[in-house]
Amino acid sequence: MLIADHSIKQLNKLLKAKEVSVTELTQLSLQEIESSADLNAFITVNKDQALARARELDKKLLEGENINPLFGLPVGIKDTIMTEGIRTTAASQILSDYIGVYDATTVAKLKAAGVVIVGKNNCDEFAMGGSGEYSAFGPTFNPWDKERVPGGSSSGSAVAVAAGSIVFSLGSDTGGSIRQPAAFCGVVGLKPTYGLVSRYGLIAMASSFDVIGPFARTVEDAALVLSAIAGHDRHDATSLSGSLFALDKINPEKKFTIGIPVQYFSKGLASEIENAIRKMIDKLANAGHKVVEVSLPSLDYALAVYYVIVPAEVSSNLAKFDGLRYGRRFAGKVDDIIDYYIKARGEGLGEEAKRRILLGTFILSAGYIDKYYIQAQKARTKIKQDFDKIFQEVDLLIGPTTPTLPFAIGEKSNDPVQMYLSDVYTVAVNIAGLPALSVPIALSQNNLPIGMQIIGPALSEDKMLSLGRAIEALRGEWSFPINK
Ligand code: GLN
Numbered sequence: 001m002l003i004a005d006h007s008i009k010q011l012n013k014l015l016k017a018k019e020v021s022v023t024e025l026t027q028l029s030l031q032e033i034e035s036s037a038d039l040n041a042f043i044t045v046n047k048d049q050a051l052a053r054a055r056e057l058d059k060k061l062l063e064g065e066n067i068n069p070l071f072g073l074p075v076g077i078k079d080t081i082m083t084e085g086i087r088t089t090a091a092s093q094i095l096s097d098y099i100g101v102y103d104a105t106t107v108a109k110l111k112a113a114g115v116v117i118v119g120k121n122n123c124d125e126f127a128m129g130g131s132g133e134y135s136a137f138g139p140t141f142n143p144w145d146k147e148r149v150p151g152g153s154s155s156g157s158a159v160a161v162a163a164g165s166i167v168f169s170l171g172s173d174t175g176g177s178i179r180q181p182a183a184f185c186g187v188v189g190l191k192p193t194y195g196l197v198s199r200y201g202l203i204a205m206a207s208s209f210d211v212i213g214p215f216a217r218t219v220e221d222a223a224l225v226l227s228a229i230a231g232h233d234r235h236d237a238t239s240l241s242g243s244l245f246a247l248d249k250i251n252p253e254k255k256f257t258i259g260i261p262v263q264y265f266s267k268g269l270a271s272e273i274e275n276a277i278r279k280m281i282d283k284l285a286n287a288g289h290k291v292v293e294v295s296l297p298s299l300d301y302a303l304a305v306y307y308v309i310v311p312a313e314v315s316s317n318l319a320k321f322d323g324l325r326y327g328r329r330f331a332g333k334v335d336d337i338i339d340y341y342i343k344a345r346g347e348g349l350g351e352e353a354k355r356r357i358l359l360g361t362f363i364l365s366a367g368y369i370d371k372y373y374i375q376a377q378k379a380r381t382k383i384k385q386d387f388d389k390i391f392q393e394v395d396l397l398i399g400p401t402t403p404t405l406p407f408a409i410g411e412k413s414n415d416p417v418q419m420y421l422s423d424v425y426t427v428a429v430n431i432a433g434l435p436a437l438s439v440p441i442a443l444s445q446n447n448l449p450i451g452m453q454i455i456g457p458a459l460s461e462d463k464m465l466s467l468g469r470a471i472e473a474l475r476g477e478w479s480f481p482i483n484k
Helices: 008-016 022-035 047-062 105-112 155-162 179-185 219-229 271-286 297-320 337-348 351-363 370-390 416-421 427-431 461-475
Strands: 042-045 074-078 116-121 168-172 188-191 212-216 257-261 290-294 396-400 436-443 449-455
Touching: 008 022, 008 219, 022 042, 022 047, 022 074, 022 116, 042 155, 047 116, 074 155, 105 116, 105 168, 105 219, 116 155, 155 168, 155 179, 155 212, 168 219, 179 188, 179 436, 179 449, 188 219, 188 461, 212 219, 219 436, 219 461, 257 271, 271 290, 271 396, 271 436, 271 449, 271 461, 297 351, 297 370, 297 416, 297 427, 370 427, 396 461, 436 461, 449 461
Parallel strands: 074 116, 074 168, 257 290, 257 396
Antiparallel strands: 042 116, 168 212, 188 212, 188 436, 396 449, 436 449
């Protein structure tokens, strides 16, 4: 049996019929993790705890407990998300031996639904990066081609799902960190509306952008996970109240007015990706959707706005990791407290984290804050308004998730600007707090996955997932590297 061959609903059926036990599924997952260890998708494998938990759940199963769809499923959690009693490093040296002291709300919800956490997924340090190469625990590799990056920052969460070692995973998305690795690894990645899913227990990168969401092999699976983790949380002041997402509203037959933003077909877009996207657009039009070209002029500023506001928030959020209040102690000789901070942070934080802290500190400093930060906030409002206006005319937008195919390991890791440019199609969604979904639609000539991005107005997850399912149906069968 292969985990990758089964949807959540199919696994649920097998568990209910006692054709497979939670322990067997967990063992299967642990074996797959071991046999794909070269991908480096996990920072911590939670073997003993996972097996103990599986045995407990099997008892419940025998007692005839009413099992919900996620019961008994082996899952992975990005290592920026807190897990009680399991090491939580954010892929940073400064937290390399930190054991989580409480569960993030999303983790607590998944546990209540009966999942088995088999491990913590590798990622770019503090979720900063777009390739999975900036981890203190080494790069993650793309299972479709191990010489290439899997995307980032939620690299391991995407890889482990693509490689079939877990059923689904959680990642976080600040500027594309769920959608971009999903596109590069040929899996589904869902970035929820800001505030729909609690951020409590997510180690903050840029608090006004961050959101937790699922990776799964199908849109239906991603929807099931979303329904388990969405909802108000009094521990997160920006969490929205009310029941704002209902699975039963998803309808793959529904027809939409779909906007194609011209800015998503800019010069840097790889022609293979453009062709695949245009082909899918034609199929959608033939299937009865209304497709119209639209323009969002302020999108041209999205990347600049993102790389001003995000480092500003990062520099503030990361200030607490000083080796005293939070983070690994520095044991060497120091002259004074300032010297201590310099050494503890100097040793504990990686290059990219330092780059963003420096940039953010500069942007927020007297004399520059008006010129950069305040200006970027104004542009942020403008981008939001552009989206609001367009969503009066169309239900959803579609375009590519990434401008290029997965690039080679090492190709951009020493060139921050090139790396930042790969976020060009994803950041605007976070700037405006909107939901978006990446769905694999085709393979390139050399067998690399291509992702299509669907963007909706706030809280339109049901529509977005409906269209996502329609796209999957038009695409047809999809197999994962493990099946090859
Ligand atoms: N690649 C983007 C960045 O480096 C996105 C990161 C994210 O979404 N966490 O900022």
